[in-house]
Amino acid sequence: MNTNETVFEIKHLQKQFGDHEVLRDINMTVRRGEVVSIIGASGSGKSTLLRCVNLLETPSDGEILYKGQNIQTGIPSLSRYRAEVGMVFQQFNLFNNMTVLQNCVSPQKLVLGRGNNEALETARHFLKKVGMEQFINAKPRQLSGGQKQRVAIARALSMSPEVILFDEPTSALDPEMVGEVLSVMRSLANEGLTMLVVTHEMSFARDVSNRVVFMDQGVIEEDNSPEVIFNNPEKQRTREFLSRVLGN
Amino acid sequence: MIQFFSDVWDIITKYYPQLLQGVGKTLLLALTGTVIGLIIGILTGILRTAPLSKNLFLRILHKAANGIIAAYVEIFRGTPMMVQAMVIFWGYAFATGGNTLPLTLSGIIIVSINTGAYMAEIVRGGIISIDKGQFEGAAAVGMTHGQTMLHVIIPQLMRNILPSVSNEFVINIKDTSVLNVIGVAELYYMSDIIKRQNFKTFQTYFVVCVIYFIMTFTVTRILRLIEKKLEGKENYTIFGSQSDPDAEIHVEKGA
Numbered sequence: 041m042n043t044n045e046t047v048f049e050i051k052h053l054q055k056q057f058g059d060h061e062v063l064r065d066i067n068m069t070v071r072r073g074e075v076v077s078i079i080g081a082s083g084s085g086k087s088t089l090l091r092c093v094n095l096l097e098t099p100s101d102g103e104i105l106y107k108g109q110n111i112q113t114g115i116p117s118l119s120r121y122r123a124e125v126g127m128v129f130q131q132f133n134l135f136n137n138m139t140v141l142q143n144c145v146s147p148q149k150l151v152l153g154r155g156n157n158e159a160l161e162t163a164r165h166f167l168k169k170v171g172m173e174q175f176i177n178a179k180p181r182q183l184s185g186g187q188k189q190r191v192a193i194a195r196a197l198s199m200s201p202e203v204i205l206f207d208e209p210t211s212a213l214d215p216e217m218v219g220e221v222l223s224v225m226r227s228l229a230n231e232g233l234t235m236l237v238v239t240h241e242m243s244f245a246r247d248v249s250n251r252v253v254f255m256d257q258g259v260i261e262e263d264n265s266p267e268v269i270f271n272n273p274e275k276q277r278t279r280e281f282l283s284r285v286l287g288n
Numbered sequence: 289m290i291q292f293f294s295d296v297w298d299i300i301t302k303y304y305p306q307l308l309q310g311v312g313k314t315l316l317l318a319l320t321g322t323v324i325g326l327i328i329g330i331l332t333g334i335l336r337t338a339p340l341s342k343n344l345f346l347r348i349l350h351k352a353a354n355g356i357i358a359a360y361v362e363i364f365r366g367t368p369m370m371v372q373a374m375v376i377f378w379g380y381a382f383a384t385g386g387n388t389l390p391l392t393l394s395g396i397i398i399v400s401i402n403t404g405a406y407m408a409e410i411v412r413g414g415i416i417s418i419d420k421g422q423f424e425g426a427a428a429v430g431m432t433h434g435q436t437m438l439h440v441i442i443p444q445l446m447r448n449i450l451p452s453v454s455n456e457f458v459i460n461i462k463d464t465s466v467l468n469v470i471g472v473a474e475l476y477y478m479s480d481i482i483k484r485q486n487f488k489t490f491q492t493y494f495v496v497c498v499i500y501f502i503m504t505f506t507v508t509r510i511l512r513l514i515e516k517k518l519e520g521k522e523n524y525t526i527f528g529s530q531s532d533p534d535a536e537i538h539v540e541k542g543a
Contacts, residue, residue, distance in 0.1 A: 096424060123430035133425030137443040139524075146439060147429040178524040192425075199429055 045072040045107075047203055047234055048093065052102035055088055062088045064258040066102070070203070070236060075229045077245035077266075078238045080255035081281060086238040089255070090205045093236065094125050123151045126196030126204040130211050132188040134180040140167065140191050141176035144198045152199065159198075166194040170224050186217030193224055204228070206237040242286060246270045254278045295491040303482045310478030311499060313392065317467065317474060318460035321399025326453055328400065329407025330445075332357045334437055336408075337415045357408060364405035370466035373398045377470045395472040399464060403456055410456070414449040415441060447518050454511035458504050475499065 046069055053066040063085045070076055078086045091097040093104060095111060095118065104111045106121065115121045134143050144163035148154045154162070167173045170190040180188055189209055196204050206225065210218045222244055229235060229248045239245055245252050245266060252269040254262040254277075262269065262278045273279045300307070336354055341347050364372065376398055381388050389397070418441055426436035465476035479496040483489050 094428060096427060119430040119432060121430070122428060127428035129421065129425065129428070131421050133419075133421040133428070135422065135425065135440050136419075137440065137447075147426075147431060150435050150439065151430040174526050175524070179520065182524050195429065 046070070046105075047072050047074075047107060048236075049105040049108075050093075050102070051105070053089070053092060053099055053104060054101040055085075055092055055097060056100050062258055063092070063099075066258075066260055068253060068260060068263060070234065072202075072234055073232045074251060075233075075235045075237065075249040076251045076253060077249040078236065078253045078255060079240070079242070079245055079281075080261075084255040085258045086255050087207050090127075090207050090236060090238050093205060094122055094127050096127075119151055123147075123199045124202045126199055126201035128189070128192050128196055128204060128206045128209050130208040132180070132185070132192045132212075134188055134192055134195070136180055138179075139176065140172060140178050140180070140183075143180070143191060144195045147195065148198055162200075163194070163198050166197040167191070169197070169227075170194045171220075184217060185213045186220045189213065189217075189221045190224055193221075193228075197228075203234040203236065206235060206239070208238050208240065210239070210241055240285070242270075242282070254281065256281070292491065295488050296495055299482065299486065299488065299492055299495050303478075306478045306482060307475070307495070307499065310473065310475035311503065313472065314461060314464050314474040314476075315503065316392070317395050317399050317464040317472070318457060320396050321403050321460050321464070322453070322457040324396070324400035325403025325407045325456065326411075328404030329409075329411040330442070332360075332404070332408040333411030333415055336412055339433060361405045361408050364402055365409075368466075369398065369402045369463055370469055372402060373467055373470050376401075391470065391472045394470060395464065395467045395474070398467065399460055403460060406456060407453070410449050410452045411445065414445045414452075417448065418444055450511075450515050450518065454508070454515070457511070458508060461504050461507065462500060 048068075048070040050066055050068050053063055054061070055063040066085075066089060068076075078089065080086050088097060092099045093111075099112070106115065106125070109115050111121060134140075135146075138146060141160075141163055144167060145156075145159045148159040148162060149156070164173060164176070167176060170193055172187060172190050172194060175183065175187065175191075180191070183191070193204075193209075209225070210221050213221065218241070222241060225235070225237070225244070226248050237244070237249065246269075247266075249266055252264060252266050253260055254269065254273075254275070256277050262273060262275045264274065268274065269278060270282065273282065335350070336357060338350070340350055373394075377388065377394050380394075388394075422440055422444070423436060426440050431439070464472075464474050467474055468477040468480060471477065475496060479492050483492040486492065
């Protein structure tokens with residue numbers, strides 16, 4: 041695996057809602073196999089950045105390159121692009137009318153055009169991986185938050201993505217369920233999946249990611265290795281934020 | 289009192305073919321009107337909640353269609369169905385120089401268009417009330433808007449709007465009685481004929497009243513049962529459980 045291959049290159053990305061500027065001049069690069077954690081206070085633009093990357097929000101200015109192609113003008117199909125760039129949401133967003141298995145099977149058939157057997161096999165493989173193979177007949181409303189999030193991860197994995205974007209995947213969970221989701225994410229990171237993770241879990245950012253991006257008021261304040269960010273941050277704001285969330 | 293019951297009994301035994309014919313026509317009008325109205329509602333609801341195209345021409349077309357739908361809803365909700373029946377039936381006659389459509393067909397058209405206006409609002413509300421996350425979850429795996437509607441939104445929509453649709457059906461059973469003004473031979477029209485033959489106005493309408501109630505009550509119960517069925521099971525089977533024969537993978541067609 042070529043770990044130097046650039047997956048994303050974000051250049052001068054800017055996003056505003058009306059007069060409110062949420063992202064101001066964001067520049068960053070994500071290489072294949074990297075796990076990048078994005079941390080920062082609420083309202084700093086972390087989620088908006090992630091949502092721009094898979095075009096749930098349309099950037100106001102600047103460009104996002106995926107494997108060298110501009111995602112707004114240079115990719116052949118938005119559908120295919122989104123299949124390659126998976127997303128896991130804070131609120132899970134599983135399809136309520138489908139069972140766990142159907143949630144993982146039907147997008148493969150509809151978007152990737154996979155046959156029934158291949159889709160089933162893939163779905164069951166990843167449901168097993170996240171420890172949800174026993175619940176394939178359940179509907180989302182019958183599951184706990186942690187279980188739902190694991191199914192959502194299996195759904196994203198079933199699309200055979202290049203990258204998965206995680207938008208605060210543990211923020212809506214009860215504390216005792218955070219662990220089960222983080223451990224799934226940890227094992228994905230160890231297998232070399234490229235991941236962009238917006239998170240408030242500082243231990244995940246510190247122990248699992250290769251890089252940590254600290255955002256503040258719509259800009260990337262610091263982009264560094266976890267060791268530097270957590271032990272000896274270069275910027276005063278990073279230091280202040282971490283001492284606030286880590287409580288020392 | 290005994291006289292009253294004997295009159296009622298006479299009406300039932302003597303006129304039951306006409307009464308049954310009226311019941312049949314009323315149910316036919318109410319059922320087809322509700323189904324066609326629902327289809328109108330779903331189509332207009334999808335159109336009105338669809339994102340506008342980037343193509344300028346399609347965009348203008350879409351906005352124009354939205355305007356027409358909005359006008360349709362306002363006009364048909366804001367006027368009585370009895371008047372609509374007269375305007376449509378005689379309007380057609382006026383426009384074609386005296387031709388008229390078959391009565392039952394006219395009735396179905398009128399009830400469908402009228403119900404469609406209510407359904408359009410019911411469906412639009414139903415789509416809006418579905419969690420935005422369902423759309424985002426579908427978009428994030430790469431589904432198109434059409435796929436999202438067909439496979440994710442409409443199945444949830446149908447479940448959500450079923451109580452309102454049932455309600456429309458019951459209303460239609462009663463409101464098709466206004467079609468007597470153009471001479472559609474539904475239950476009320478039949479009772480009018482019976483009354484003119486036996487001159488027992490109160491007794492005749494009493495019988496008809498009871499028949500209407502039996503129809504609406506039965507339909508309400510049946511629809512309630514269907515709603516319960518659609519709710520689905522509250523429990524699920526653990527895959528691999530040996531005590532439960534259902535505990536194997538069932539993938540429905542089109543999953």
